[in-house]
Amino acid sequence: MxxxxxxxxxxxxxxxxxxxxxxxxxxxxxxxxxxxxxxxxxxxxxxxxxxxxxxxxxxxxxxxxxxxxxxxxxxxxxxxxxxxxxxxxxxxxxxxxxxxxxxxxxxxxxxxxxxxxxxxxxxxxxxxxxxxxxxxxxxxxTVATMSWQCRQVILAGLERTSDDPQGQLPFKLHDFGARGVSSAESAGLGGMAHLVNFQGTDTMEALLAARRYYDADIAGFSIPAAEHSTITSWGRAREAEAYRTMLDAFDGQGRLVAVVSDSYDLDAAVRDIWGGSLRAQVLGRQGTLVVRPDSGDPIETPLRTIAALWEAFGGSVNAKGFRVLDPHVRVIQGDGMTLETIGRLIDRLVETGFAIDNIAFGMGAGLLQKxxxxxxxxxxxxxxxxxxxxxxxxxxxxxxxxxxxxxxxxxxxxxxxxxxxxxxxxxxxxxxxxxxxxxxxxxxxxxxxxxxxxxxxxxxxx
CATH class of the missing domain: 3.20.140.10 (nicotinate phosphoribosyltransferase)
Known part of the structure; x- marks a missing residue:
């Protein structure tokens, strides 16, 4: 063609x-x-x-x-x-x-x-x-405009709750849309369009597109992350060992690692594993654990996860009076995120006194395909x-x-x-x-x- x-x-x-x-x-x-x-x-x-x-x-x-x-x-x-x-x-x-x-x-x-x-x-x-x-x-x-609208909503939440809105903003919306589009060309062009507004992406064709068409050296970044297959392959009895492997494999100064944690029971994983048997290891790392819920209500589930991490790890209250988790833990919510649900989740976090620093958002086909x-x-x-x-x-x-x-x-x-x-x-x-x-x-x-x-x-x- x-x-x-x-x-x-x-x-x-x-x-x-x-x-x-x-x-x-x-x-x-x-x-x-x-x-x-x-x-x-x-x-x-x-x-x-x-x-x-x-x-x-x-x-x-x-x-x-x-x-x-x-x-x-x-x-x-x-x-x-x-x-x-x-x-x-x-x-x-x-x-x-x-x-x-x-x-x-x-x-x-x-x-x-x-x-x-x-x-x-x-x-x-x-x-x-x-x-x-x-x-x-x-x-x-259109993709760039939808991403830009999300940027305005997220920035408004950061300006209300964060001590460093501009520093936080570039990685607050992550593109997970490559598998949900109709072609590799769509992944490249749509993923590149998102990167006009943010720097977080898992769409590697977008990096090539930005380099080929707009002379970008590297337009976006990602981190090591687990998927359900890498966690469930250990079996339910060894869920904690699967998580420990992630912490061991990707430790390092300033290093982030994202771990999907809802394969069996998200609340138990946060309470008993991350906040229990692995708590000392999480706090002893030189990087940040990003807990990823991937099912349940897209507003209340990440809010509940942040609250449970606060109970387990604590944190600080910033100059604007909002709670910020200990820097060893954060949350990313990609399931069910749209412009509307991102706005609602931000509102709920503000209502409960949590800074938007605590969370990043992800979008897939809703960003690149719908x-x-x-x-x-x-x-x-x-x-x-x-x-x-x-x-x-x-x-x-x-x-x-x-x-x-x-x-x-x-x-x-x-x-x-x-x-x-x-x-x-x-x-x-x-x-x-x-x-x-x-x-x-x-x-x-x-x-x-x-x-x-x-x-x-x-x-x-x-």
Missing amino acids: TNPILATDSYKQSHFRQYPPEAEMISAYVEARPGGASDQVLFLGLQPYLIDYLGRPVTRADVDEAEALCAAHGVPFNRAGWSTIVADHGGHLPLEIRALPEGMVVPAGVPLVQVENTDPRMPWLTTFVETALLRAVWYPS VNRDTLRFAMKANAMRDADGVWHDVFKSPATDPAKASKAGRQAVVLRDGAMVAARRDTVAADEDLMRPVWRNGQMLVRHTFAQVRARAAARP
Whole structure:
């Protein structure tokens, strides 16, 4: 599935015959329309598309393959147009793409990307790339936005209860989503999107994606951790020995180790093993034991675990008056965590006087898979057509049956008004006012963002 001519919807193959005869250029834009799951969108994902998809020139073999497939499939094929791209443009699509800087947190309804064809013989090309471009942008932007929303909730809890909110924040939400997504590419792009906001992950494809597409050396970190198979293989009678093995194997200065503790009886494990037979060893280690509940009520179970660890190990009361466990023990809750349950668990911890320092949160498929294009209402729409006389005409839709799906008319710009980003017609603003800048033209990348830049922009928004 690497032929760029086939990375589209079937009906796009017939569109070269459908535009007005005077059309020479088409402009289209990408936005997350208002009314989705967030009124702010963290923009991410265009650069991987430019590198992997537009960066690969179309070949004559691609044209031949696409022609044969379209003929068998029952749709027209623009052999002349694609052959011209190969012959006259070296296989690079004659497109210019303007975009906001990636990592920006943008109000819904503000354009993120604008595309125009640069060869007047190919007005059909702009919207031909909609399928691949929209898919490339909506998924990482949506995951990044959901992760960013969790960051705001967790940060608020930390600011209320912790003496070091910013120091605690980077590792407070951990990505466990690799096994729950539809593909390795999804794991890489979605996991990378989460790492814009946090540094904890078990999705190793995300590290590769951040390195390949945004020049990150290492974007995320993890720790040794047990799973049920490594604990239950010892048998119930040797549960304490399984735990002791984890403590022995991963001791060291500042070293953390996470141990799933609900294989049989979580409360008994915390009370009788961690807080009983292994208590002295836990306190004698140079690292931190992270106890992981993995079943039961996702709010009350971790709260009960923290309270039991407090009874067994004690701790201190910080400057804000909240209890912080002895530094040898912490908790991570990954089961059942969503934006809503994270907020509820934080509220319960605050109610019972525990600092958010005591816990980290994990998310799996809820972070990387339970999203779709409609989560943030992403769309790409044509907004202008230039005729043979060089005159731009507005293009838009305004469906009476759903006014919320109305699209913007005229080539778009994004400007600051009273400190907020808003959409404006490009022909009404000065060029240096427009926050959307050319990032790609005719096979050449004009701007390349680093992961550090993306993270800094995302963190700049409260």
